[in-house]
Amino acid sequence: MFSHARLIFGIAAKHLAKRKRQTAVAIAGVSVGVGFFLAVSSLMIGSQNDFIETLINAAPHIIVSDEIRSPKPQPAIAAMPAAAVQIHGYKVRNEVRGLKDWQQIARAAQAIPGAIVAPSLSGAVTLRLGGREEPLAIIGVNPEIEEQIGNVQENLSAGSLRNLETTQDGVIIGEELAQKLGVGMGDTVGATSRVGTRSLKVVGLFARGRGQFGSNNGYVLLREAQSLTGQPFIINRIGISIPDPYDAKSVAADLEARFGYKSQSWQERSADFMTLLLTRNVIMYSVVSAILLVASFGIYTVVSNSVIDKRRDIAILRSIGFSEKDLKRIFVLEGIVLAIIGVLAGWALGLFLMLILASIPFPIQGRTEFLPLDRRLRQFIIAGAASLICATVAAWLPARKAARSDPVDILRGAA
Amino acid sequence: MTSLMSARALTRILSTEPPVTLVRSINLDIVPGRFHAVIGPSGCGKSSLLYLLGLLDRPTSGTLSFNGVDTQPLDGDERARLRLEHFGFVFQFHFLLPEFTALENVLLPIRRLAQMRDADMPEQAMTILEQLDLAGQAGKTPDRMSGGERQRVAIARALANDPSLVLGDEPTGNLDSENSGRVIRIFQRIAHEQGRAVVCVTHDPTVAAAADIRIHMLDGAIERVE
Numbered sequence: 041m042f043s044h045a046r047l048i049f050g051i052a053a054k055h056l057a058k059r060k061r062q063t064a065v066a067i068a069g070v071s072v073g074v075g076f077f078l079a080v081s082s083l084m085i086g087s088q089n090d091f092i093e094t095l096i097n098a099a100p101h102i103i104v105s106d107e108i109r110s111p112k113p114q115p116a117i118a119a120m121p122a123a124a125v126q127i128h129g130y131k132v133r134n135e136v137r138g139l140k141d142w143q144q145i146a147r148a149a150q151a152i153p154g155a156i157v158a159p160s161l162s163g164a165v166t167l168r169l170g171g172r173e174e175p176l177a178i179i180g181v182n183p184e185i186e187e188q189i190g191n192v193q194e195n196l197s198a199g200s201l202r203n204l205e206t207t208q209d210g211v212i213i214g215e216e217l218a219q220k221l222g223v224g225m226g227d228t229v230g231a232t233s234r235v236g237t238r239s240l241k242v243v244g245l246f247a248r249g250r251g252q253f254g255s256n257n258g259y260v261l262l263r264e265a266q267s268l269t270g271q272p273f274i275i276n277r278i279g280i281s282i283p284d285p286y287d288a289k290s291v292a293a294d295l296e297a298r299f300g301y302k303s304q305s306w307q308e309r310s311a312d313f314m315t316l317l318l319t320r321n322v323i324m325y326s327v328v329s330a331i332l333l334v335a336s337f338g339i340y341t342v343v344s345n346s347v348i349d350k351r352r353d354i355a356i357l358r359s360i361g362f363s364e365k366d367l368k369r370i371f372v373l374e375g376i377v378l379a380i381i382g383v384l385a386g387w388a389l390g391l392f393l394m395l396i397l398a399s400i401p402f403p404i405q406g407r408t409e410f411l412p413l414d415r416r417l418r419q420f421i422i423a424g425a426a427s428l429i430c431a432t433v434a435a436w437l438p439a440r441k442a443a444r445s446d447p448v449d450i451l452r453g454a455a
Numbered sequence: 456m457t458s459l460m461s462a463r464a465l466t467r468i469l470s471t472e473p474p475v476t477l478v479r480s481i482n483l484d485i486v487p488g489r490f491h492a493v494i495g496p497s498g499c500g501k502s503s504l505l506y507l508l509g510l511l512d513r514p515t516s517g518t519l520s521f522n523g524v525d526t527q528p529l530d531g532d533e534r535a536r537l538r539l540e541h542f543g544f545v546f547q548f549h550f551l552l553p554e555f556t557a558l559e560n561v562l563l564p565i566r567r568l569a570q571m572r573d574a575d576m577p578e579q580a581m582t583i584l585e586q587l588d589l590a591g592q593a594g595k596t597p598d599r600m601s602g603g604e605r606q607r608v609a610i611a612r613a614l615a616n617d618p619s620l621v622l623g624d625e626p627t628g629n630l631d632s633e634n635s636g637r638v639i640r641i642f643q644r645i646a647h648e649q650g651r652a653v654v655c656v657t658h659d660p661t662v663a664a665a666a667d668i669r670i671h672m673l674d675g676a677i678e679r680v681e
Contacts, residue, residue, distance in 0.1 A: 043569075044567075044569065047563075047566045047567060051552075054552075054554040054555065055554070057554070058553075058554055352550065353552055355550075356546075356550045356551075356552065357552075357563075358511070358535070359509065359511060359538065359544040359546075360538065360539065360544070360563060360564045360567065360612070361535050361536065361537075361538040361539025361540070361542070361564060361567060361568070361616075362535060362539075362567060363531060363532045363535040363536075364531055364532075364535075365532070366535075366567075446512075447511050448506045448511050448512045451502075451506065451511070451546070451624070452502070
């Protein structure tokens with residue numbers, strides 16, 4: 041038995057072969073659409089992944105701090121939830137801040153295989169030198185752990201994180217701040233906190249323009265921070281890095297539920313960036329989808345012209361005994377064939393464009409970087425499927441007209 | 456003799472404004488093995504009658520039965536199937552698919568019907584072409600054939616699935632007298648030797664003269680049958 045599909049395909053292919061130029065233009069339309077879709081999306085997704093990676097690695101994936109999102113209700117209110125409680129004349133208790141059961145939190149976090157837990161203390165001091173004063177948020181860390189968890193070391197332009205261990209009263213500050221105070225590596229600067237004044241020695245400098253390691257953050261040894269701010273043995277921040285950064289949200293929620301302290305995942309911390317990325321994606325997908333959609337107009341034109349040109353053939357085929365469905369299939373298939381060839385050519389074009397993009401060097405702060413590109417199969421499949429769907433719809437509209445046209449009307453007009 | 460196709464009170468009115476009556480209360484029996492000619496002036500409804508008989512068009516009223524089966528309840532697919540298996544059309548202009556060779560044109564209905572092995576199909580098409588002295592044209596596309604050759608390829612295509620009814624719409628209208636003569640002889644042969652019913656709408660007096668049964672039409676109705 042001669043396969044029905046082969047017969048239908050044979051007729052569709054002959055129609056297309058007859059209109060070589062239009063066919064080529066329609067295929068070119070689809071392939072350019074698919075190619076640019078791939079190039080643009082690989083660039084957008086690549087840069088987005090790169091950016092998210094920066095967000096993830098900039099700081100511990102989860103930061104537990106000694107804050108609570110909403111204060112505990114007064115015991116009287118908790119005891120009588122249904123009653124109207126008025127409290128007055130209560131005594132303000134001066135509690136020592138910090139994570140009270142930080143060892144327990146650390147142990148809970150360490151229960152996750154591969155997790156790195158870095159307790160730290162942050163506080164505020166004022167740096168003085170001569171007549172100048174600059175506020176500084178200091179973070180007391182354990183350099184050995186900090187090295188594994190964040191990227192402090194990578195952002196240093198001078199010195200090293202380990203210098204904090206080897207140098208008494210060492211501090212790492214930003215280049216901008218150092219310039220404002222007029223200090224350099226090895227210089228001493230005065231640090232005043234609410235408990236007194238000490239001298240600190242600059243043992244490291246952050247490079248300029250490194251976001252969160254900005255001008256007013258400084259790193260000191262944990263012990264140093266504790267004594268400098270008069271909070272011995274206190275920890276007010278636990279940084280946690282986990283093997284799969286995308287688990288951060290649930291781990292953070294779990295820790296917060298268990299210990300009550302505010303646990304911020306990197307996702308929460310970067311929520312505004314994530315919204316921005318989402319907006320960017322919406323824009324990108326609307327633009328590239330428009331390209332794909334416009335490409336399908338070419339297919340509509342080809343199939344529509346084919347239907348008009350082949351009015352007589354439609355009548356002949358109907359008289360021979362081809363059904364309306366057969367006719368519809370022939371013309372829809374023409375669109376699908378165009379789309380398939382266009383998609384294949386588009387994939388090739390996309391790969392070629394990615395190759396070009398990947399070869400463009402970008403000098404950034406002295407280093408040569410290349411555009412981050414996402415070349416996952418997923419984008420190829422999305423572009424291909426979207427084109428096929430558009431093409432099928434674009435071909436289906438004129439094909440339906442072809443199937444519905446009355447052979448008698450055509451024959452009367454032709455005779 | 457039993458009729459292959461019979462029309463009773465067959466009427467076709469175009470629902471335009473005002474309505475146009477194409478075919479009016481026609482009673483007609485199409486007989487196997489006979490060459491029927493439908494003759495009459497232009498616009499008398501000959502072609503419209505042919506389209507009704509060929510199940511390309513549906514009557515406004517009346518009945519049309521094929522092999523004793525009423526065609527009225529059949530849907531589009533069933534009518535297409537009936538055309539494919541039992542009917543062969545030949546039009547005034549050859550109406551071959553221009554991108555296909557003679558052989559491929561004849562193969563179209565055979566492949567669509569798909570009732571024999573793939574390998575046997577070209578042989579079947581070739582046999583029909585040979586019967587019409589077209590063996591040498593098998594590989595040619597219509598634009599490389601003469602008018603007479605094209606029309607005979609069209610007849611070959613109409614005969615491809617061994618139809619019981621062959622319908623011609625002015626099949627000689629575009630041919631010179633020599634080629635007309637050949638087409639007429641082919642129609643006579645397929646009627647008399649192969650036992651098919653042949654119905655030809657024609658202006659051509661030689662076709663009318665060659666027919667066994669002449670159906671004269673006027674203003675959409677049958678004037679007389681001889």
